[in-house]
Amino acid sequence: MALSAVAASRCLRRFFSTSTLPAFNPLPTADPALQKLDAEPSTNLFISEDTISLAVKEDANSGSGLSSLKILSYNVWLREDVEMHRRMKAISDLIQLHSPDLVCFQTCCFVGGYIYDILCHSSWWKVYQCSISNEVKDSRPYFCMQLSKLAVKSFSCKPFKNLKMGRELCIAEVEVQGDMPLVVATSHLESPCPGLPLWDQMFSKERLEQAKDAINLLEKNPNVIFCGDLNWNDKLDGQFPFPDGWVDAWTELRVGENGWTYDTRSNQMLSGNRTLQERLDRFVCCLHDFKISRIEMIGTEAIPDLLYCKEKKVKQVMRQLELPVLPSDHYGLLLTICRK
Numbered sequence: 001m002a003l004s005a006v007a008a009s010r011c012l013r014r015f016f017s018t019s020t021l022p023a024f025n026p027l028p029t030a031d032p033a034l035q036k037l038d039a040e041p042s043t044n045l046f047i048s049e050d051t052i053s054l055a056v057k058e059d060a061n062s063g064s065g066l067s068s069l070k071i072l073s074y075n076v077w078l079r080e081d082v083e084m085h086r087r088m089k090a091i092s093d094l095i096q097l098h099s100p101d102l103v104c105f106q107t108c109c110f111v112g113g114y115i116y117d118i119l120c121h122s123s124w125w126k127v128y129q130c131s132i133s134n135e136v137k138d139s140r141p142y143f144c145m146q147l148s149k150l151a152v153k154s155f156s157c158k159p160f161k162n163l164k165m166g167r168e169l170c171i172a173e174v175e176v177q178g179d180m181p182l183v184v185a186t187s188h189l190e191s192p193c194p195g196l197p198l199w200d201q202m203f204s205k206e207r208l209e210q211a212k213d214a215i216n217l218l219e220k221n222p223n224v225i226f227c228g229d230l231n232w233n234d235k236l237d238g239q240f241p242f243p244d245g246w247v248d249a250w251t252e253l254r255v256g257e258n259g260w261t262y263d264t265r266s267n268q269m270l271s272g273n274r275t276l277q278e279r280l281d282r283f284v285c286c287l288h289d290f291k292i293s294r295i296e297m298i299g300t301e302a303i304p305d306l307l308y309c310k311e312k313k314v315k316q317v318m319r320q321l322e323l324p325v326l327p328s329d330h331y332g333l334l335l336t337i338c339r340k
Contacts, residue, residue: 072100074332104186131155
């Protein structure tokens with residue numbers, strides 16, 4: 001039986017958290033809170049006015065003369081009850097600081113374009129082209145979103161055939177230095193969602209099929225990057241199914257480092273959840289004209305002076321935990337590539 005996107009989101013909450021979400025109140029685009037947040041100084045990063053000015057003034061077609069490119073992949077936590085505005089402001093600050101050429105968001109919308117509406121008020125937004133229109137974000141409860149400073153030939157989305165959670169492959173075809181093609185694709189592959197009666201609904205088969213479909217569709221391109229929250233577990237799902245000539249950027253560049261982008265121990269916002277340390281987010285690449293040169297995690301620091309309360313049962317007694325707030329439950333991945 002297929003799951004709707006909203007049902008899938010509820011399933012994810014049950015898997016990763018023991019708390020219950022309150023009813024959602026849609027946020028008007030013109031909400032004064034958004035304007036106030038955009039006017040506030042950074043709450044997560046210490047960014048100078050000169051840095052902000054320089055980043056915002058960058059040419060939207062900056063790919064015409066770049067020797068390197070940066071691509072950011074970030075799964076945005078859909079918990080609107082956990083300091084959503086402040087967390088989105090922190091993610092906005094990270095984009096301002098690192099100034100990626102392309103951005104790939106997963107889980108970026110939940111009911112009426114809420115997360116989209118917050119991000120589009122950021123000062124850097126105007127230098128990017130967005131894959132999602134206002135009409136789409138208002139009509140869909142869940143989607144991935146891509147942003148590009150580079151000249152965009154096309155944005156497209158292709159739903160996976162084995163739909164259970166409304167997952168799709170989102171593709172940006174861009175041009176670098178006028179005539180060099182680059183395809184950057186992102187997805188949020190099927191999520192494990194164990195529950196009653198057997199707690200065995202890991203959806204590994206569906207995830208593997210989606211990964212294969214994505215690679216089969218993308219591999220015809222000379223320069224392709226596939227990134228996102230792939231929900232991949234090497235022990236459960238096996239080796240990621242990319243053919244010869246493809247590389248996993250993290251294992252290639254950070255040999256011996258675990259690369260856990262979802263870590264309930266290091267991410268103190270998730271304290272109280274069951275222990276889970278996984279490299280869910282990945283970059284896999286096949287590049288003929290470029291080479292991968294650097295990959296790093298971002299969003300690993302708590303937002304200063306911000307806490308939230310979470311209930312947790314300890315020895316049959318409900319207790320209130322005061323926990324730090326990070327930009328998301330996942331860490332972001334920032335990949336840098338350069339010309340060969």
